[in-house]
Amino acid sequence: MNLNNLYEKAFEKIKEANNIVLISHINPDGDALGSSLSMYPILKRMGKKVTVFNATKPLPLYLDFLPNFNKVTDKLPKDYDLMISFDCGSFDRLGIEEKPPFLINIDHHISNTEYGDINIIDPKAASTSQVVYNCCKHNGIEIDKDSATCMYTALVTDTGSFQYDSVDDKVFLMAADMVKAGVEPAFVAKMLFQRDRLSRLRLLAKAYDTIEMCCDGEAAFVEITKEMMEITGAIKDDTDTIVNSVRAIATVEIACMLREDDEGIKISLRSKNYADVSKIAQKYGGGGHIRAAGATIKGEFDFEKVKNMLKEDIKKALKENR
C-alpha cells in the first residue's frame, strides 16, 4: 500500500475512535515526544478523548517548552479504543505490556518491525514528525501553532538543526510551512540550545583534557571517570554530546568515549564518513548504527586496557569501506 492510502486509512480509523492514546518510545527524544504531542491539539479539536503516554520517568526536561508537555503521563487509560505510536521501531520499546485494541504505527526508521495494525513507515522522512505532517496535509487537517511547534522541534532535533544527510528540499519546505503556521524558529532554538548546564561545561573541561589521538589522527579517545562526574556535579545527560564534539575534530573518522560506570566501562563510538562502528560495538555485546554505536564492557575498570583493545578494532574499521 502506498503512503497516501495509509494516511487515508489512518484518519478513517481516527475518525471512528473515541478514546485515543498517543505513545512514543521509552527514553524519548525530541522527535518521539514532539511527534506524539503534535497530534494532541488536532485530536482534541476533533472532539476525541486523548492521552499522551510515555513510560519514562522523568521525562527529558529540555523538552518542557513543547506545548502540552505537562499532559504527558505514564498511566494508560482503562478503556481506550485506539493507540497511535510515534518514532518507535519495535513493540517492546513502547514500555507497555498488553496489546492495544488497535494500533497505528507511525515511524521513519527503516528498521521498524511493523508491529501495528496499520504501519505508516517512511524511511525517506527526516523525522517521524515529517510523516505526521505529510499525513495531516494529505487529509486536509489544519496544523495550528502548538502542533507546528511540536512538529518543528522534532524536525530540528532529528536533523541536528538541518545538518544531517536526511536534509533535503522537502525538509526546508516543511520548515517554511511550520513558520507560516506560527512557529518561531529562534524561540525553539533558544529552548533547545540556550539552556545549557554549568555542570556540563565543567565536565567538558575535565573530559577534553583527556583527549588522546591515535591512528595518525584518524581516531580519538575521550575519558570520563566517576570522579569527574562527582567533582563537577554532572549528570548522565551532561555526557551526551561529548563524543560528537571529539568526532568533529578535522582529522577524526572514529571517536570513542569511555565512561566509568557502576558495571564497568561504557564505550560510545561515532564515525564521520565511512567507518562502521556498529561492528566494534557488537564485538563487545553492544549495538547501534554504522555511525553511532555503543557497548558496556562489564567488570572492566581499566581505561588503558580497554583503549588498547579498542585501538586494534578501530585500526581495522578504518581500513574497511574506505
Place this chain on the structure above:
Amino acid sequence: MNLNNLYEKAFEKIKEANNIVLISHINPDGDALGSSLSMYPILKRMGKKVTVFNATKPLPLYLDFLPNFNKVTDKLPKDYDLMISFDCGSFDRLGIEEKPPFLINIDHHISNTEYGDINIIDPKAASTSQVVYNCCKHNGIEIDKDSATCMYTALVTDTGSFQYDSVDDKVFLMAADMVKAGVEPAFVAKMLFQRDRLSRLRLLAKAYDTIEMCCDGEAAFVEITKEMMEITGAIKDDTDTIVNSVRAIATVEIACMLREDDEGIKISLRSKNYADVSKIAQKYGGGGHIRAAGATIKGEFDFEKVKNMLKEDIKKALKENR
C-alpha cells in the same frame, strides 16, 4: 526606490560592464565570502572578466570548500569598470583606498552607510546572500550548484544554522530552492562544523575551568590567558565561540570573556534576551551590537580587577530593559 527597481538597475549596470570586481569586507565571514563568490559563476557565464577581491590575508581556512575559493585575490585589477561590494557596512571596511569607477553596494545591515552608486540594502534579509538570491530571482538569472553552495553557506553561517531571530519562512524557502539547485546541506554542515581543531578543544578544557558565575547566576565570566594559548597551541580563532557557549548556560543573560592580549585585556560581551551590552563596551572605548559587543582595556592585565569593574556595569545592564 523599492528593492525590485534596484535589482533591475543593478543588472542593467552589470550587463554594460566588462571587467567586474566582487569585493567583501575585511576579516570576511561566511556571508561576506559566500555572497561575493556566489556571483562569480553567474558573471563568468555572462562573459565578464571577474575578480573576486578581499584585502585580508590569510583568508579564513574553514571556508576553503566554497567553489572558487582559490580565485579570491588581494590584488585589484588595473582597469575594472564596476565594483560590487557584499555584506560591507561602510567603505573603509572594504580595505581599498581609491574610489571605484562605479560601485553597487549589496548588504543586509541596517547600519549600512549607503556608500555606493547603487545601494541595495535589505535589513529584513537574514544574510547578504539572501539579497543576492532575491536579486537573481527577480532578474530571471539561473543559479547553478556552485553559486547556490556559496549562497547557502552564507545563509547557514549568518543564521547560526537556522537558529537566529532572522529565520522566517522566506529563509527556509530559499534553502529549499538551494537544494533544488544542487546544494547538499549535509556536505556544507560537515565542512563548517566537522573540521574542528584539537587545539580548540584543549583550550576549551582550560577556559571552561575558569567559569565564574555572578549576579545570582544571570552573568558569567570566562578567562583566557596567554599561557593557556601557549600550552594548548591554540590560535586566536580558537577563542571565537567560547563566550557564546558560556551565554548558553540556562540562567545566564550576560556572558563575558576576558582574554589576555599584548595590549591588555580584551573583553567580549554577549547577552541572550534583553540586556544591552553595547553600552558596556562603549564605556571602555569599544563597540558592537546590543547582543554582542567588545572592547580592549589597554595596559590592564589584572583579570580580577577588570572583573570587579565589569560586575558593576553588568549589574546595571541586567536591571535595564528587563
